[in-house]
Amino acid sequence: MSPSPELIAVTVVLFVAIAAYALFAGADFGGGIWDLLAGSTRRGAVPRAAIDASVTPVWEGNHVWSIFVLVILWTAFPPAFAAIMTALFAPIALSLLGIFLRGLGFAFRHEAERLHMQRLNGALFAASSLMAPFFLGTVIGAVATGAVPAAPSGQVLSAWTSPTALVTGGLFVATCAYIGAIYLVADSEQRKQPEMMRYFSYRAIAAGVVSGVLAAVNLLLMRASSPYTFDRLVGPALPLVVVSVVAGIAALVLVVLRRMHLMRIAAGLAVAAVVAGWGWAQYPWLLPGSLTLQAGSAPSASLWAELAVAGLAVVFVLPPFAWLYWLQQHGRLQESEISESLRLARATTSEPVVPASPAPVHHEHRLVTTVLIASLATELVRQVLERRRSRRG
C-alpha cells in the first residue's frame, strides 16, 4: 500500500519547512559563526556590525521555522517524534541550549554596557551559533543512518555519536557558514561596502569548499553505515544530489562574478536540493529501517488539518515575510544609527576601558572552538578504534 496523497503532501510541507529553516535561520547561524571568526575587537568591528545589521531584525522570524518543523512533526508523525525525542534526548537538549544562548545574546547584546560584557555576550552568541547547527546536524545524521529505533526505551547514545552523524553535524556548521556568507556578500553589496563584499566573498568560497569536502566524506561514510540511504542517494535521489553540487559550485563562480541575485538563488538551491535529496533518499521510511511513513503517520484528519495550517501559513505568513525582507533589503529596518556608530567608535578609536594587551575574548572564542573541534576529533578516533576492536572480536 503506497502512502496516501495527503501524507505525501504533509511530508513535502515538512521538508519545505526544514529547507526554509536551513536557508533562513541557517544563514543567521552562519552570521554568528563569522562573528566568532571575525578576530580581535578592533579588526572584527566592521564585519561584526555588518553581520549584526543583517541578522538582528530578521532572526526571530527565521527562528520560527524550527517551531513549525516541530509542530508538523509531532502532529503529523507523533510516533516518530516521540522516538526521536527519546533516543536523541542529549543532542536535542544541547541544540536547544544553543538556541537559548543565542536568543539571550540578542536580548542582551545592545544593552551590555561595558566592553567586556559585550565580549562575553558576543562569545556566547557566537559559540551558540556553532552548537545549535552542529547538534541539529547530528540529529539529522542519526535519523538518516537509521540509527533511531521506532520505540526506544531510553537514550541511544551510539545513534548520534556515529562518525556519519558527527560529520553531518560538521557539514551543517559549514553549510550555515556558507549560506550566511553568501547572503552577507549580497547585503554588503546593497549597503555599498565593497570592502565587506570582498571580505565575505573569500569566506563564502572557503566555507563552500569545506562543505563540499564534508559532504563527500559524509557520502563515503554513509556507504558503510547506512547502505539503504546511500543506495537511494546514488540511485533515485541522484538528480537532486547533482543539482545541489552544480548549484553549489555555480554559486561560488557567481560570487566571483559578483552576480548577487543569481548567486543567492544558486546557493539556496544547493541547500534546498540537499534537504530534498535527503528526504527522497529516505523514502518511504520515516526512520529508515524501523518506521515507515505509513506506520508513523497520524490519522488522515490530522494530516488535512496540517495541510490547512500550511495553507493558512501561505496566506498569513508569506506576505508579511516578504515585506519584512523587502524592508530589510532596502535598509528601512535599522536600530539607531547613533548607537551603531557609538559601538564602532568605542571599538575602533579610543577604547578607554581596555588595556593594550590582547583582548581576553580571543581566548574564549578559541577555547570554545578548540573544545568543539577536540571533542569532535576524539570522538572520531574513538569510533574508529572501537570499530577495529569489534572487527577483531
Add this chain to the structure above:
Amino acid sequence: MTSYALVLADGTVPARSQMGASLGFHIIFACFGIAFPAVVLIAHWLGLRRGDAVALLLARRWSKVMAVIFAVGAVSGTVLSYELGLLWPGLMGRFGAAFGIPFSIEGIWFFVEAIFTGIYLYGWRGLSPWLHWWSGVPIAVTGLLGAWAVVAANSWMNQPGGFTLTDGRITSVDPWAVIFNSASSYEVPHMILAAYMVASLLTAGVYAVGMLRGRWDRYHRLGFLIPFAVGAVAAPIQVFVGDIAARMIASQQPQKFAAMELVDRTGTNVTEWLGGIYWNGQVYFGVGIPDLDSILVGFSPNTTVIGWDAAPPELRPPLPNLIHLAFTGMVGIGTALVVLGAWQGWVWWFHRRVPRTRWFLVPAALSGVGAVLAMELGWIVTEVGRQPWTVYGVLLTRDAVTPAGGVIITLAVTLVIYLVLTGVCIVVPWLMGRRWRAEGDPRLVEDQATPYGPPVERVREVRS
C-alpha cells in the same frame, strides 16, 4: 530518605518539576507577548493622534523593552515546545495527532507575530508614522490568536475530545472538536485577561515606584495611567469570567473543584471556605460561609456539590490544601485589584489625576507582582488539580513521562536557564531606565529625538 529517592527515580517528579518551572516562568514572558504590544500601541496612538510627544517617547521606549522581552519569550517558548517532546514522549507519541493541531495553528500566529515585531521594532525610522503604527497592530491581534491556540491545547488536556482511541492509538481525529473543546470557552478568555492584567500592571508599577520617589512629571503620570487603565478595565471582567470558569469546572472536573473548595463529601448546603487547611475531616483556620458554595455552583443552597469521596483515592488530585489555598489566594488578589482599579477610576472621574496618597501608590506599585502571583496560583489550580491525569480521564501522568535518563540534569539546567531569562527581563529594562534618566549619554539624544512628531525641545519642556 529512601522513599524520596524512589520518588525521584520514578521519573515523573523531576519531569513534572521541570515542566512546571518552565511553564511558570514562560507564562510571565508570554503575558508580555500577548498584552504588552496593545499597551505600547495605545501610547503610540495617543502620541500620534494628539501630537503628544511624551506618549510617543513612552511608546518608543516601551518598544525597546518589548524587543528584549519578545526575544526572551521566543526562546523560552522554543524551550517549552522542545520539552513537550523531551519530557512527555508518551503524551506526544500517542496524542500528538490531536493535541498538536492547536499548536500548529499557534505556529502561524507566532510566525506572523515575530515578523511584525521585527518590522515594528526596527521600523521607527524607515516607515511613515501611521504605517508604522499599523505595522504594530498585527502583533497585538496575533498575540490574542496565539494565546487562544496555546490555551486551547491546555484546555484540551482538561477536557479532551475530538478523537477516537483504538487499542491505545488515535485512529481518527475531528480537528474542530479538538480546537473548540469544551474547556476552551472559559480557559482562553481567563488567560487572555490575566495576560493583560499582568503586563499592564507590572508596567504601571514601575511608574508608581517613580511617583513614590517623587517623580511626578507628566512622563511618569502618563506612563502609569495608560497601562493601569488597561489593567483596571481587565480586572472586573476577569472576576466575572473566573466565576463562570469555576462553575464550569464544577460540572466538568468535579474532582478538581472538590479540591479547590475543600469539599470532602458529596452533598447539598456546602460551606464555602475562605482560606483554611483540611485535616482529617475538619477545616482549620478558615472562614466558613454556610451554604455559599452550593449557591455559587447552582444559585441555590440545595445544589449538590460533588466531593472527592466520589472518586477512588488514586484518582483524586494530590494536595487538596495546596489547590484550595492557591484558589483562594487567586480570588483574593483578583478582588483586591478590582478595588484598586475602582479607586483610580473614581479619582480620575472626579479629579482627572492620580491619587497621591501612599495608601494607593504602594499597592499600585505592587499590583503587577500581585497579578503575576494570582496568575501563577491559577495555573497551580489548573495543573495540580488535573493530576493524576495528564490528559484528563485518558492518560495518566506516569504513562506520559520520558523513559530517558538524565532528566534531573536538564531540570537543573532548565532552572538556571529560566532564572537567567528572568534576570534579563528585569536587568535589561532596569539598565535602560537608568540610562534614560542619566544625562550625558550620547544615546540619550537619539532616544529623545523621536523620529516623527514634535521636535526634541518640546519633549524637554514637557518633562521638566
